Amino acid sequence: MSSKDLTLIDRIKSGDAAAVARVISKVEDCAPDSADLMKNVYQLSRDGLVIGITGAPGAGKSSLVDKLALFYRERGDRVGIVAVDPSSPFSGGAILGDRIRMQTLGLDQGVFIRSMATRGNLGGLARATVDAVAILDAAGYARIIVETVGVGQDEVEIVKAADVSVVVLVPGMGDDIQAIKAGIMEIGDIFVINKADRDGVYATEKELESLLSLASRGDGWDPPIVKTVAIESRGIEDLAAAIDRFAEAQRGSTLSGTRRRAIARWRIVELLRERLLANAVGSPESSATLDRLADEVATRRRDPYSAVDEIIQGLGQ
């Protein structure tokens, strides 16, 4: 480890936002020194509370996250926000989101905002996101909010890796069986019905209650439903109180240990997956082999299974 890296780690320890941004970029880019940096970051683990917030597009997650962050700031907590945006590599959607947010929160030194987007097709978004959370925790952010766009598998895992998972719904989503998926239900420790000044709140709440009554969590926690109108800052205090209540209930419970082990297992697997793939196709030579095989598969001269056999045989040599 170089003295430059030690300096970066010292700066993170002291809560330096520029150093936090720099190290997050390094883990996103898989910089050569990122693994060593992260080993040091994990030594600095503090007890920041990680809050995962998910829900369908259009549910108003960003507004809710911004208002919750403002609430925590007023209470004196430093707040980190990590917005996961898997679709942005195509066009920089994350950047647009950031710029709009910067107008309300960005000038506050006690708030750190970062959007995470996919880089290339080798994956690693989920791993980079949990690393970014660990970096913010090491830098002393007391509340770290992870916001995910969409309801894909990666995003579900990212939200499950939080200490508290919040699922955001809006009135009227119950129109469609797909809208309120039992799967999404089961990851929520707390449910928010946002835009609760709209028609259909009562129906959505009843539907949600009946879905929740079917699910069994096994930890004795009965997920509360909080109604908010984020753009008018209504219900934010109730949400913060529900989050604190859940965090308190989890502290020291046996199930919380089980949950932490499942999260740790997932994190190791994600990182392992990425490292193995980088070993297999990360070099210029192996990347050329991959291009040739892709060409053969595209023109149907070969099937994907035989192509993978060839790559794996090459690794053994």
Next chain:
Amino acid sequence: MSSKDLTLIDRIKSGDAAAVARVISKVEDCAPDSADLMKNVYQLSRDGLVIGITGAPGAGKSSLVDKLALFYRERGDRVGIVAVDPSSPFSGGAILGDRIRMQTLGLDQGVFIRSMATRGNLGGLARATVDAVAILDAAGYARIIVETVGVGQDEVEIVKAADVSVVVLVPGMGDDIQAIKAGIMEIGDIFVINKADRDGVYATEKELESLLSLASRGDGWDPPIVKTVAIESRGIEDLAAAIDRFAEAQRGSTLSGTRRRAIARWRIVELLRERLLANAVGSPESSATLDRLADEVATRRRDPYSAVDEIIQGLGQ
């Protein structure tokens, strides 16, 4: 390859739905003979048109897919439907969806419906989905519709792997910057505004047009916007015509070759990722190591990076 496998492959070649279902289950479960079966399936590639359909939850994708399938059936085509449902492992949401669908389509011998859900945390959903598509193609289904719930990264890739990608929106989604993501825009070859009898169709159409005018595809195709009311079967014929037009435009174009190579590369990488991970932690012994390391990471006696170092060092021995 055993004679039993040969029989299965022969049955697929003859279009036997039970054999199709059996082989899809094998590739989902990574059965020992699944790689050999798939190598044979790829030999049977025909020219089924693969149509990917995505959009936010609640957009009415299932109804749209069902109506499009009925339309193709009336034209005499056999239709395969693969519904990707990443959230269902938690609770079987996919099965619920299937049962509802079976009431309308399931009694028709010319329609094959299958939901694909995640199995465990070792991934492989995207790979299993494209394999299922290849199996349906080998069995002579002329139209294969892949429907994805949600807008996560895996789902985007699955839809991009189709011959034609359809993005489904509903009026009023433009409320939120997150709702219409430029990233989702760029994967669409065709856009559908479903529930087009609702208020706000004109505004959504204008917003969509202006977003599309910013995107540059480079292949000269101008993605059409088709308005539908799926539950009343309105606009389905227009959608089918747009799909045929795009498929025709792509035939033999150079960009279509580039697209096929990118898809092939992604498929190889997905399969490789899964195989490497199975090699690393698929045995009972390595799974026990993973459990121990997860426990150490959960209790902060170790960081995930050092845990992965230990697993990778173990592989070298």
